[in-house]
Amino acid sequence: MIDGFACKPADKVAETDFFFAGLAGTKPSAAAAPLGSAVTAGDVLAIPGLNTLGISMSRIDYAAAGGLNPPHLHPRASEILFVIAGRLEVGFITAAGKLVSKTVSKGQVFVFPQGLMHFERNKDDVLATAIAAFDSELPGTQRVPVALFAAVPPVADFVLARAFGLETEVVKKIEAGITPKN
Amino acid sequence: MIDGFACKPADKVAETDFFFAGLAGTKPSAAAAPLGSAVTAGDVLAIPGLNTLGISMSRIDYAAAGGLNPPHLHPRASEILFVIAGRLEVGFITAAGKLVSKTVSKGQVFVFPQGLMHFERNKDDVLATAIAAFDSELPGTQRVPVALFAAVPPVADFVLARAFGLETEVVKKIEAGITPKN
């Protein structure tokens, strides 16, 4: 649990504290995003009533033909992903270095254990959409490429170069291509 | 957390342990159910990989024109409900006796805090479907009418009669109309 959010007095609680419309509708932003995916978060920042309840939900949209939610992790939550539309290639890597992956179609679910890196990719020629639930009201997210290659201030080049076995100029090229928008 | 489920050795873990197809497809059972709703559970009994992860997901289908998921509760989890199709009247009652309710349309979400009684109802003339996520791998469910009026062995008539202010014959009539299938 993450504290720091105030509890409303019981008699001030309203139905809007437990409701969120932000996951509905069409989301054209995925196609425009650099990696072809867009996340809309329904966490405690969006839904005040989630405070102390230990659960939240996000929507992810994937552009056609390769829309990618790149390798990322949620530091405080496991995730269960439900595909609403389309078909996704998904996978996570275990702490022992095993890739656990699957093609998940509309109506099917896949689980990403807490804190492990995972990704989803839309290989088909139509938009795909998924709903993800988390066992935290504020699961947090780190997209690996953005966190490492577009941190502010930046992670030292030699750390990234040695870690990934890259020459410094390649590191600089990656950094130039990645922005926090990725 | 509920224990009692074995942990697989890491090298035996397979992608099927984290996958579930059972929430997909059409669910004609809702229309046939006495109350016009049918729940398909994606908990640790269906998805072994959920063990210790503290999350799970269910699908609920609602028949047209009144399909009802009657007042019920989950003893070990909060719930976040996402409407996939149709439109639902939903509500929960706080411990202070306040009804917190809302009409929730396709793509919108509503939250039911842990352990509180809640319900959903489809007022429209088309099928409705929702996905519910829980912060427990085995949230459990008690449908109030079934639990109280169709327990095995039965709850004593005078308990129910006095609790609800009913004459014993009315209790017996309710019991006759309710089965664990409700």
Place this chain on the structure above:
Amino acid sequence: MIDGFACKPADKVAETDFFFAGLAGTKPSAAAAPLGSAVTAGDVLAIPGLNTLGISMSRIDYAAAGGLNPPHLHPRASEILFVIAGRLEVGFITAAGKLVSKTVSKGQVFVFPQGLMHFERNKDDVLATAIAAFDSELPGTQRVPVALFAAVPPVADFVLARAFGLETEVVKKIEAGITPKN
């Protein structure tokens, strides 16, 4: 844990923060209550020192000859009940629909697992009293009949009618007979 209560500075802590006299003495209110039972709560609202400690205690008094603590649940706690005086018929219903019940006499204890509906009834001709402990400093309580049939605003009649298999006029009769005082 429920947050929202302030922590006192350690040097301001007093013995009265950890003490409660409100469970002592005679409680004539049970006999006067509509269902013949009265609950006195010793939770964090009454005992500030319970904040963050995850425990609390209530006293329940039962009128002679049928005093009933009607089917209810605690959304955030398991309960262990100790009978101080008299003899009670108690029971809870499992998530699988099984009634687990027993006669519990003075000095004996019974356990109600977290979030499951349960009840106690005094069948004898003398007052009965019990102490209940909870693994939450604010377990909360929902009395099922009151929560469903006397919510403010009310739960729609057709929800209750269909859920319990009742005609609307019976629902209205139940509602008329139940007040939040029950």
Place this chain on the structure above:
Amino acid sequence: MIDGFACKPADKVAETDFFFAGLAGTKPSAAAAPLGSAVTAGDVLAIPGLNTLGISMSRIDYAAAGGLNPPHLHPRASEILFVIAGRLEVGFITAAGKLVSKTVSKGQVFVFPQGLMHFERNKDDVLATAIAAFDSELPGTQRVPVALFAAVPPVADFVLARAFGLETEVVKKIEAGITPKN
């Protein structure tokens, strides 16, 4: 939570798993005990249904005129004490070294925060009895004098001598006077 206890299949659960008669009746053992107190535990070892529920209960009897539950602690639980009969002097010491103490009479309660040393003493000329609830199904107990001066194998004399500022012969005298029965 302490694991290591098996979960029963739901259909094997019986009412006796949730019931305990061992706290009832008269307990003559308190008067005979070296320190004039006797504890009867209603934890998961006595009540199998408590497994995973995070709660348990004990009964403590105190001989007249000085019956003492000596300074002790519960490593895994907070405690809330309810006096059934008689009157007790109780106290706990905070981590800051403050004694928080009170006289607690029949029907009153006092709280001992998790892991802190505390004690109860019967100053009156009649037996006293209390019920203690814990937010763990296996809270554990360490009576300080017994744990330190009657451990098996023994704590080295020089540790105890230096810690308490005692000469070794006094340590040996204390050890001779204390047995695990204390």
Place this chain on the structure above:
Amino acid sequence: MIDGFACKPADKVAETDFFFAGLAGTKPSAAAAPLGSAVTAGDVLAIPGLNTLGISMSRIDYAAAGGLNPPHLHPRASEILFVIAGRLEVGFITAAGKLVSKTVSKGQVFVFPQGLMHFERNKDDVLATAIAAFDSELPGTQRVPVALFAAVPPVADFVLARAFGLETEVVKKIEAGITPKN
């Protein structure tokens, strides 16, 4: 978790919130302390960034030839001790009264389960130093002799006398020799 500490807004977080220099350097205070040991705490009071993270660290220095960290306990945490310099006799007592002890040399670790009394002693002729980690950002500490014999206000002499089988004058002598500085 202990609440009561404020969460900083994410954009105000600084590296100094997660850094602590107070465990470094030489600690001459151990030799001067009455029992020959000195503890420096790196808990949430010293490192604000530990708030909600559930971990903290202390340094303990032991004077040569008998420096003793006397029997004590941490009410809210287990401990893992790593010896940086020297060699320590360490032990804890289980709830069943068994002493679990060992000689732990530089670079070795020993574990003290949550809430159980334990101690460390430097038998060698050189200073010893250890680092202790806790699974709480505010584990708290009770040194048993100080807590019992130097509480403010004091624990009644007859409680201590009876608990330890001491004559009152011996209790008074212990009290005279122990101060909160011990």
Place this chain on the structure above:
Amino acid sequence: MIDGFACKPADKVAETDFFFAGLAGTKPSAAAAPLGSAVTAGDVLAIPGLNTLGISMSRIDYAAAGGLNPPHLHPRASEILFVIAGRLEVGFITAAGKLVSKTVSKGQVFVFPQGLMHFERNKDDVLATAIAAFDSELPGTQRVPVALFAAVPPVADFVLARAFGLETEVVKKIEAGITPKN
């Protein structure tokens, strides 16, 4: 907590269950490792007594002149790092994309919040060593480059290429240079 480890009967518990010598001595392996760092884990797999205690400890050795513990994360724990020898450049990236970094010298500590990517690097010309404590008995570790570029089976090249903005041939070059030994 991770279950799946058996609890020993209390009378079978031995001091060796709570002891670990594996973090002591010299660790020449760091210099030989591809990235110049080597981790020795003292988790529940190495120390059986840690089961259910929620804490563990690792030692990390860093080769001189650039020994790197590359960007990695612990899916189930926060970490507190204590530098035993040498001096380290350390940092973690917040969920908001901020690098929080510091130079940490011998005897100083730094904190890495749960699940967030972090790294340590030895810039000096001497070996460096640190001790890391975790609030889990089995925190797990994912080294980002190894997990993503040396998973078995491999993560699809186009996922990595698009995520990091790399041409496929560069991805293949990284994969060729990284083995699970990194």
